[in-house]
Amino acid sequence: MRILSQNPVTDPSTVLYRRCVVDLETGTATQEDVPCKNLEDVLGGFGRSYQILAERKISEAYCPENPLILNIGILTGSTVMTGLRSYFSSYSPLKQSRKGLPSAMWSAGSGNFGNKLKWTGLDEVIFENRSATPVYAVFSDGENGPQVEIKPAVHLLGLTGHEKIMALHKEYADAHFAVIGPAGENFNSVYMGAIILSTDNQLKSGEGKSRFAGRGGMGSMMGYKNLIAIVAQSSDKMGKITPDMRDVNRDVIKNGGSARFQPVSQGGHGGTWANIDVLQAFHAVPENNFRPKGDEDVAGLFRPNVEKDFDVHSEACFRCGIRCHNNLYHRNADGSRGALAAKFDFEPLILFGSNIGINDSRQVTELIHLCDYLGMDAISLGSTISYVLDYNARHPDQPLCDGVAFGQFDQIRELIVRTGRGKLSEVGRGVKRLSEQTGETSYAMHVKGLELPAYLPETNPAYAFAIAGGHMSMGTHMYLAKEGKTGLDDWVEVITRQGLLQVGYDMIGLCKFVGVGMGHELISRAIGEATGLKVSSEEIVTAVRRAYLRGLALELRQGYEDDEYTLPGQVFENPNPNVTLPAFVTREFFARMKQRVWAIFKPEMEGLLPE
Amino acid sequence: MQITVKLYGSLCIGRFHSAVREYPDSSTIQTIVTDLGIPSEYLIRLKNGYHVPLEEVVQNGDTVSLLPMLDGG
Numbered sequence: 001m002r003i004l005s006q007n008p009v010t011d012p013s014t015v016l017y018r019r020c021v022v023d024l025e026t027g028t029a030t031q032e033d034v035p036c037k038n039l040e041d042v043l044g045g046f047g048r049s050y051q052i053l054a055e056r057k058i059s060e061a062y063c064p065e066n067p068l069i070l071n072i073g074i075l076t077g078s079t080v081m082t083g084l085r086s087y088f089s090s091y092s093p094l095k096q097s098r099k100g101l102p103s104a105m106w107s108a109g110s111g112n113f114g115n116k117l118k119w120t121g122l123d124e125v126i127f128e129n130r131s132a133t134p135v136y137a138v139f140s141d142g143e144n145g146p147q148v149e150i151k152p153a154v155h156l157l158g159l160t161g162h163e164k165i166m167a168l169h170k171e172y173a174d175a176h177f178a179v180i181g182p183a184g185e186n187f188n189s190v191y192m193g194a195i196i197l198s199t200d201n202q203l204k205s206g207e208g209k210s211r212f213a214g215r216g217g218m219g220s221m222m223g224y225k226n227l228i229a230i231v232a233q234s235s236d237k238m239g240k241i242t243p244d245m246r247d248v249n250r251d252v253i254k255n256g257g258s259a260r261f262q263p264v265s266q267g268g269h270g271g272t273w274a275n276i277d278v279l280q281a282f283h284a285v286p287e288n289n290f291r292p293k294g295d296e297d298v299a300g301l302f303r304p305n306v307e308k309d310f311d312v313h314s315e316a317c318f319r320c321g322i323r324c325h326n327n328l329y330h331r332n333a334d335g336s337r338g339a340l341a342a343k344f345d346f347e348p349l350i351l352f353g354s355n356i357g358i359n360d361s362r363q364v365t366e367l368i369h370l371c372d373y374l375g376m377d378a379i380s381l382g383s384t385i386s387y388v389l390d391y392n393a394r395h396p397d398q399p400l401c402d403g404v405a406f407g408q409f410d411q412i413r414e415l416i417v418r419t420g421r422g423k424l425s426e427v428g429r430g431v432k433r434l435s436e437q438t439g440e441t442s443y444a445m446h447v448k449g450l451e452l453p454a455y456l457p458e459t460n461p462a463y464a465f466a467i468a469g470g471h472m473s474m475g476t477h478m479y480l481a482k483e484g485k486t487g488l489d490d491w492v493e494v495i496t497r498q499g500l501l502q503v504g505y506d507m508i509g510l511c512k513f514v515g516v517g518m519g520h521e522l523i524s525r526a527i528g529e530a531t532g533l534k535v536s537s538e539e540i541v542t543a544v545r546r547a548y549l550r551g552l553a554l555e556l557r558q559g560y561e562d563d564e565y566t567l568p569g570q571v572f573e574n575p576n577p578n579v580t581l582p583a584f585v586t587r588e589f590f591a592r593m594k595q596r597v598w599a600i601f602k603p604e605m606e607g608l609l610p611e
Numbered sequence: 612m613q614i615t616v617k618l619y620g621s622l623c624i625g626r627f628h629s630a631v632r633e634y635p636d637s638s639t640i641q642t643i644v645t646d647l648g649i650p651s652e653y654l655i656r657l658k659n660g661y662h663v664p665l666e667e668v669v670q671n672g673d674t675v676s677l678l679p680m681l682d683g684g
Contacts, residue, residue, distance in 0.1 A: 256652045260681050269621045269679040277620035278655065278678045475682075482655055482680050484662025515682070580660065 001074070001123050002033060006534045012036040015533070017044070017123035020148060022137060024225055025064070025129035029148040034124075039535065039543035040550075044073040044123070045507035046106035046468070047547035049089035052126070053104045054554055054609050061093035061102040061217075062187070062224045068127040070117070070178070070230065073509020077118030078530040079241045081249040082320050082511035086114030086178070086197065086213070091558075093224070094191040094217035094380065094430050095449040099559030103448065104551065105216030105468050108506045111197030112318045113176040116232035121146040127225055136229035138172070153228035157185060160373040161196035162208040164229055169203050175233035176203075181375020184219035185228070186422025191429045192380035192451075193219030196372075200318050207340040208369065209327070211317070214377035215469040216450065238319075245529045251522050253321045257515020261324040263314035271314075271324040272346035275478075276301055279455075282481060282581045286355040286454050288406050289390035290383075290445050290568075294578030300359035301349060309362055311337045312344075322513050328365055341365040342372075350454035351382025356389055357406030367409075367416060374420025376428075379469075381419065383451035384431040385412060387444050400426065400438070442569030448560060453477065457567045458575065461585045461593055462495045464565040467503070467551040472512070475502030486584035492596045503551070504544035518544050546608065553605040565594060612636060612671035614643065619678040622649060634669070641665040643675055653680040 005014035013035035022029045040047035049069040058066045068090045075083035085108050092105035117125075120141045127137075134153040139146060156164050161181035168177050177198040184193035194214035202209040213219075222228070241249070252258055262268025276298065279285045283292045299305060303326075306312065310328040317325075326345075330338035342348075342365035352367040353359060371378050389406045392399035401424065404411040418424040426434050431451050435444030445452040447463045453470045455477040457463055466474035476499040479485065485494075504518035505511065508527070516522050524537045567590065575583045617629045626647060634642060640663060644651050655678040656663055669675060 256650070260653055260679065264621045264624060269681055272681065274620045274679060275681045278681055281619050281676065281678055478680075478682055484657075512682075 003531055003533060006532055008036065008042040008533050008535055009039055009539050012038050012042055015042045017041070017048075018121055018146065019124045019126065020122050020139070020146060021126045021128060022148060022150070023128050024131040024135065024150070024227060027131070027135075027150045029150075031146065038546075039539060040507065040547045042074060042533070043507040043540070043543060044071055044076075044509065045085070045087045045108070046089055046503065046551070047507040047543065048124070049087065049106060050104055050547065050550055050554060053089060053091065054550065058091040059101055061091050061221065064129040066091045066102075066221070068218070068221050068225055068227070069124065070127070071124040072114045072118050073507055075526060075530055076509035077115040077237070078509070079239050079245050079249075080510065080526045080530050081252045082317065082322065082514055083509050083530070084110055084112060084115050084318055085506070085509045085511065086117060087506060088195055088213050088218040088221075090218060090221045092216040092218075093187070093220050096432075097448075097555075097559035098561065098564055101558040103558050103560070104554045105218070106506060107195065107213035107215040107218045107468070108472070109195065109197045109211045109213035110317045110511060111176065111199045111211040113178050113197045113232055114509065115238075115318065116176040116234050119234035119237040120232055127227060130224060131226035134226050134228050136168075136231060137227060138231040138233060140233040141235070156228050158182060161210060161375040162202070162373055165196065165198045165202065165210065166206065168229060168231060169198070172231050172233050174235060175231045177229055177231055178213075179229040179375075180219040180222045181373060181420065182422070183375045183420045183428070184223035186428070187220040187223035189422040189425035189428045190376065190419065191217045191220050192377045192384075193217055193223055194375050194377045195219045195222060196375050201315060208373060209315075209340065209343070210372060212372070212377070214379065215472065217377070219375055242529065248522065248526050248529055249321070252514055255514075255516055255522065258322050258513055260515060261322050261513045263323050265314065266323065270303065271326045273303060273326050273344050273349060275346045276350065279481060283578050284456055284459060284481065284581055286350050286456060288357055289355060289386035289443060290452070290456055291390075291576055292456070292578050297359050298354045301353050301361055301364065306344070306361040310341055310365070313337070317511070320511070322511075324513055328361075342368040347454050348378040348382065351378060351386070355382060355386045355454065356412060358409055358412070360409075363409045367413060370413065370416050371420070374416070376420055379453050380430055380451040381416065381427070383445045384427050384434060385415060387431045387435060388415070388427065390443055391438060391440060394440075442573060445568055447567065448555070448564055456579065458571045458579065458583060458585050459581055461491060461567065461590055462499055463567060464594065465495050465500070465552070465597060467548065467555060468506075472506070473503050475499045480581050484582070486582045488589065488592055488596070491593050492600070495597050496600045500548040501541060501544050503548050504540065507544060507547060545604075549601060549605045550608040552601060553608050557609060562594070566590070612638070614638070614669055614671075615674040616643060616647070617674065617676040618647075619676065621679055622677055638669055639665065640667045640669065640675060643669070644677065647677075649677060654678070655680050
């Protein structure tokens, strides 16, 4: 990125980013410095990629004209703590309007891949068309600038994501990797393929400690393009940490927002795993397809109980002091730490645990690991499996998938393997399509075709306004549990003000676990210190808001109609009496909420898309 | 007066899960939080199952639940 002035708001074109366009059909690449059009372009991530997607009219995801855009945020590769995110954007094979048009999507991931890409000198790669044969792309920092090579990848086919990464690591010692697993290779059967990103810890230990850009089937898009892996090769170019940047990083660690995700031993609450304790207090932990039973079965997944079976160790992304990872290791016979079992985050823990009737942590770790190795989005896969199990409980005489039932570990394991290997398209294509085939949609846990994360829809009517995943693009999933607010005014306010700003982190390159809002001075200060750009908190908030609304406008352009902005029918038709949080999401409430939110959003959305 | 205090998640560590504790009349949630040495920021506070502010006055026999305020991911 070349920065020629300090004010990106009044003069965004003085900030230029380095773009590489790779034509996978011809194997050729071109590069250029692109002047930014607005502050969203400057900040990066989906704020920039969605403007590219908006310039194209795409009617099906798997078509050569649908680009796969890899980019980073303005703070990726900087010395700001957590500044290592990379983003993948495309029209999604998974998220689709009823009219059959694919929705724009992005997915974010950590690991050290984003940093390495930045250090090659590139800020953005657009993969056009598709290769006739399996290939991988290598981006490296040559003497005269970024270099690109397209290489055959047949030798990587069939390997798990972790195996691909370790195979490439032998060849490219100073690189990091973005790969797909078998699921992405089987893109026609699996629309929920994830992109798997390597971490320093993984490459050093040889253990499967990858990170994932999971949502929306971006790994399936890579598979469609016959792009099996991406290599970012560069020496480490982390800048010197100035005294002011040291202060920024100290504040990242010390602010109460990030402290919540820090290890218990560090005075924090122990990562997202701890959500299970909080939500269980309200009997709001998803069980048996998002239907809490009002019992204590999930206690088996509480940390003290899991620690009886595993050595739980807090670890971190590259140079991150938040240390939110809870990695579970087997114990050797002598009590010492053995092999890695899995990383326990709230989403996979619940969606491969209590929500499919499994509360034995040893079994849950195996399913998480399997999903990760095969390269699927844990949320989409978990929520689709729970639908299958729910359907089978309702239709024991005509079940799906050989009649697999809640709690049947071995059968569920087999189902995951078959899905990831492309043998079970009814699961691999997601819960929206499956439920439309069965004709029973009310308990299919998705909104707009994207499966729900492990937060109950009756506690979050704002899912309807998430543009790229229920909790990562609308920050309201814990609002009811945290605040207890059920008023119409409260929900309209939280959606149209704070909630949408959740997406800002997927522009700037930082992790959401920094824990402060986009309007916090820490964000403005970090950008200023890392780049020299002067941009106020208000200007950042305005740009993030515009980027979010552009995404919403793009949904409408891709055919979404008003009645698709809804929740699973079960929420309205059959409220769960076991949940002790207030049951306030009635059809009437929801309709009034939507009407008021649209009344605020729609005037602002005008003019955000190209003619 | 006697207040039943329930703690969740990491807040239990070095404290307790549930205990009946004595507090003076006119005590508030803040009184209890301070007494237990829990930072009042990023805390979910319930009185008899309902969300309340730190300034909420408690009465004899009330149950106060304190939970860490987390977020998703």
